[in-house]
Amino acid sequence: MNVHTVSLADARRVIGAGEVKAVELGQPSNIAVVDAGGNLVAHVRMDGAWIGSIDISINKAFTSRAFDISTQDLGDNAAPGQQFFGIHASNNGRVMIFAGGIPLRDGDTVVGAVGVSGGSGAQDQEIAEAAAAAL
Amino acid sequence: MNVHTVSLADARRVIGAGEVKAVELGQPSNIAVVDAGGNLVAHVRMDGAWIGSIDISINKAFTSRAFDISTQDLGDNAAPGQQFFGIHASNNGRVMIFAGGIPLRDGDTVVGAVGVSGGSGAQDQEIAEAAAAAL
Amino acid sequence: MNVHTVSLADARRVIGAGEVKAVELGQPSNIAVVDAGGNLVAHVRMDGAWIGSIDISINKAFTSRAFDISTQDLGDNAAPGQQFFGIHASNNGRVMIFAGGIPLRDGDTVVGAVGVSGGSGAQDQEIAEAAAAAL
Amino acid sequence: MNVHTVSLADARRVIGAGEVKAVELGQPSNIAVVDAGGNLVAHVRMDGAWIGSIDISINKAFTSRAFDISTQDLGDNAAPGQQFFGIHASNNGRVMIFAGGIPLRDGDTVVGAVGVSGGSGAQDQEIAEAAAAAL
Numbered sequence: 001m002n003v004h005t006v007s008l009a010d011a012r013r014v015i016g017a018g019e020v021k022a023v024e025l026g027q028p029s030n031i032a033v034v035d036a037g038g039n040l041v042a043h044v045r046m047d048g049a050w051i052g053s054i055d056i057s058i059n060k061a062f063t064s065r066a067f068d069i070s071t072q073d074l075g076d077n078a079a080p081g082q083q084f085f086g087i088h089a090s091n092n093g094r095v096m097i098f099a100g101g102i103p104l105r106d107g108d109t110v111v112g113a114v115g116v117s118g119g120s121g122a123q124d125q126e127i128a129e130a131a132a133a134a135l
Numbered sequence: 136m137n138v139h140t141v142s143l144a145d146a147r148r149v150i151g152a153g154e155v156k157a158v159e160l161g162q163p164s165n166i167a168v169v170d171a172g173g174n175l176v177a178h179v180r181m182d183g184a185w186i187g188s189i190d191i192s193i194n195k196a197f198t199s200r201a202f203d204i205s206t207q208d209l210g211d212n213a214a215p216g217q218q219f220f221g222i223h224a225s226n227n228g229r230v231m232i233f234a235g236g237i238p239l240r241d242g243d244t245v246v247g248a249v250g251v252s253g254g255s256g257a258q259d260q261e262i263a264e265a266a267a268a269a270l
Numbered sequence: 271m272n273v274h275t276v277s278l279a280d281a282r283r284v285i286g287a288g289e290v291k292a293v294e295l296g297q298p299s300n301i302a303v304v305d306a307g308g309n310l311v312a313h314v315r316m317d318g319a320w321i322g323s324i325d326i327s328i329n330k331a332f333t334s335r336a337f338d339i340s341t342q343d344l345g346d347n348a349a350p351g352q353q354f355f356g357i358h359a360s361n362n363g364r365v366m367i368f369a370g371g372i373p374l375r376d377g378d379t380v381v382g383a384v385g386v387s388g389g390s391g392a393q394d395q396e397i398a399e400a401a402a403a404a405l
Numbered sequence: 406m407n408v409h410t411v412s413l414a415d416a417r418r419v420i421g422a423g424e425v426k427a428v429e430l431g432q433p434s435n436i437a438v439v440d441a442g443g444n445l446v447a448h449v450r451m452d453g454a455w456i457g458s459i460d461i462s463i464n465k466a467f468t469s470r471a472f473d474i475s476t477q478d479l480g481d482n483a484a485p486g487q488q489f490f491g492i493h494a495s496n497n498g499r500v501m502i503f504a505g506g507i508p509l510r511d512g513d514t515v516v517g518a519v520g521v522s523g524g525s526g527a528q529d530q531e532i533a534e535a536a537a538a539a540l
Contacts, residue, residue, distance in 0.1 A: 007317050039321040043313045047136070047277050051173050051309045052201025055226045080215050088224040097221035121218035138273045138306065142452050171273065172307015174456045178448045182412050186444040227362075271452065308456050336457025350485050353526035356502035359493040361460045 005036035006104060006112040010135060014104065014114050015044055018131030022046060022118070029118030029127055030057035033104070036111050038065045046118070053117035059094045060101030060115030060128075066091065068110045071101035072125060100124030102132045111135075140171035141239060141247040145270060149239065149249050150179055153266030157181060157253070164253030164262055165192035168239070171246050173200045181253070188252035194229045195236030195250030195263075201226065203245045206236035207260060235259030237267045246270075275306035276374060276382040280405060284374065284384050285314055288401030292316060292388070299388030299397055300327035303374070306381050308335045316388070323387035329364045330371030330385030330394075336361065338380045341371035342395055370394030372402045381405075410441035411509060411517040415540060419509065419519050420449055423536030427451060427523070434523030434532055435462035438509070441516050443470045451523070458522035464499045465506030465520030465533075471496065473515045476506035477530060505529030507537045516540075 006014075011033035018031040028049035033041045040058055045051075060071050067074055075097040077084040088095045099121035104112040116128040141149075146168035153166040163184040168176045175193055180186075195206050202209055210232040212219040223230045234256035239247040251263040276284075281303035288301040298319035303311045310328055315321075330341050337344055345367040347354040358365045369391035374382040386398040411419075416438035423436040433454035438446045445463055450456075465476050472479055480502040482489040493500045504526035509517040521533040 008314055011314075037321065039315070040313060040324045041315050043310065044278055044282075045309075045311050050202050051307065052198065052226055052230065054310045056222070059225060075221065078221065088221045093224045093227060095221075096225060098219055136275060136277045138275050140271060140273050142271045143449055147449075170307070172305070172309060172456065174307060174450075175448065175459045176450050178445060179413055179417075180444070180446050186442065189445045333457065337455050354503055356480065356483065356493045356500075357461070359498045360464060360501060361457055362498060365457065 003036050004106055004109050004111050006033060006041060006135070008041055011041040013134050014131045015042060017134030018114065018116060018127050019044070019046060021127045021130035025119070025123055025126065027119035027123050027127070029116050029124070030054050031127070031131060032057040032061045032115045034061040034065050034113050036065070038062050041112065049118045056096060056117035057100070057115045060096045060117060061113045062094050062115070063096045064101035064103045064113035064115065065110060066095070068103055070103065071096050072099035075099065100128050102128045104132055104135050106135070138171050139241055139244050139246050141168060141176060141270070143176055146176040148269050149266045150177060152269030153249065153251060153262045154179070154181060156262045156265035160254070160258055160261065162254035162258050162262070164251050164259070165189050166262070166266060167192040167196045167250045169196040169200050169248050171200070173197050176247065184253045191231060191252035192250045195231045195252060196248045197229050197250070198231045199236035199238045199248035199250065200245060201230070203238055205238065206231050207234035210234065235263050237263045239267055239270050241270070273306050274376055274379050274381050276303060276311060276405070278311055281311040283404050284401045285312060287404030288384065288386060288397045289314070289316060291397045291400035295389070295393055295396065297389035297393050297397070299386050299394070300324050301397070301401060302327040302331045302385045304331040304335050304383050306335070308332050311382065319388045326366060326387035327385040330366045330387060331383045332364050332385070333366045334371035334373045334383035334385065335380060336365070338373055340373065341366050342369035342391070345369065370398050372398045374402055374405050376405070408441050409511055409514050409516050411438060411446060411540070413446055416446040418539050419536045420447060422539030423519065423521060423532050424449070424451060426532045426535035430524070430528055430531065432524035432528050432532070434521050434529070435459050436532070436536060437462040437466045437520045439466040439470050439518050441470070443467050446517065454523045461501060461522035462520045465501045465522060466518045467499050467520070468501045469506035469508045469518035469520065470515065471500070473508055475508065476501050477504035477526070480504065505533050507533045509537055509540050511540070
């Protein structure tokens, strides 16, 4: 069978669109793209962006592809009392449950994911949406 | 490009001021300073301070620089229902989300961070503030 | 004190030059750049490059900056019977002791490092050298 | 029973003596002291010393106390074909098997250890010996 996935060129286009939005918001960010296998394709840390967000951006992207869901929606399901509470302890600490990770889709197929970290949850989400729209 | 960071002499001055406050409060503490890259510059464990706080003091300092925020404020944002709930699972367990870590600033620039662990949250915070003020 | 470090623009130029050499050699590769603090600035995985080399490229770059030495030269010193035998057990498995990591220098100052993984040691080294030359 | 161990004042004296030797050799170093429990008492990274040596200095000190032996002597026993070959895989990567870690003794009793990392094995050893002599 074939797996539909992102290329490095796709990842760069996605990241570039995220950077444009990050500059517009005045929020230096880390932006990462993973492929259909959940493995990193490309990452950038904009000048001045948090060093603690390197890991988070990569793992937001991983998480979004790992479960084919935005990290924001996963977070809603991972809140205390919800069905996936505790999921962040799985996968050796790679599961991020707050906004900024979005699956990359080609039609109905998830072909990878983008993860953004550097600002508020709302900013990360907005940058990730702008990035994903460029696929 | 250039990055402004703390020297070992700076770190010692910061730690020394923290120790003075810790003695004043009667609370033996671990005190650590990281540089602009988040890497440890110096650490001391005062006689009688908790051995479990070695790691915590170093990682509070790391966290404060990793996100340019006090660990107390990060903790508020990492509570259930808040925008960064779950962030403590990132960065391989190095993210501390309770009081005692403070960025070290030279004007508007974060040049490193100090982390204190050994007493109550309020004590750790007070010692960290006294330490940071000595930069 | 001030530390001289690479910007994202620097990292992209370095990676781009590495990609040109990798295409010339017909060897898809992972290429990563870290800054003066050893923290990731940018990473790319060329289409078809090994997924096991994501981690290796990033950690070759880390290692080269962590010890201001090429990973090839560190490897010579880390062989059985040599002065640093066993160093690969340090730093939580992040120390790579085979060719492909090179410090990035501005004059005499190490401002970061590049790490390449994907082919033979000789290929990784050649790509890293081409990348570093573009700083 | 009583455990004889180093105080923070002892650790500072030891580290200070190491720094004097490091300056004399022109080799910026990381220097760490652990107590009888193998737990960190104090650490300094001299300006310009390798960031990869933070972990190594702390773990050389740990190793020397963990086995009451210099890391150089342990290394001889951990070489391929020797009785402790493979020991560096134990203790979660904390066992360092190259020169620079020395037990701190009060008479015949090991009360802690010092670990030095930053230069050649011979330099690290010389600095550690100067440090240990100041106990």
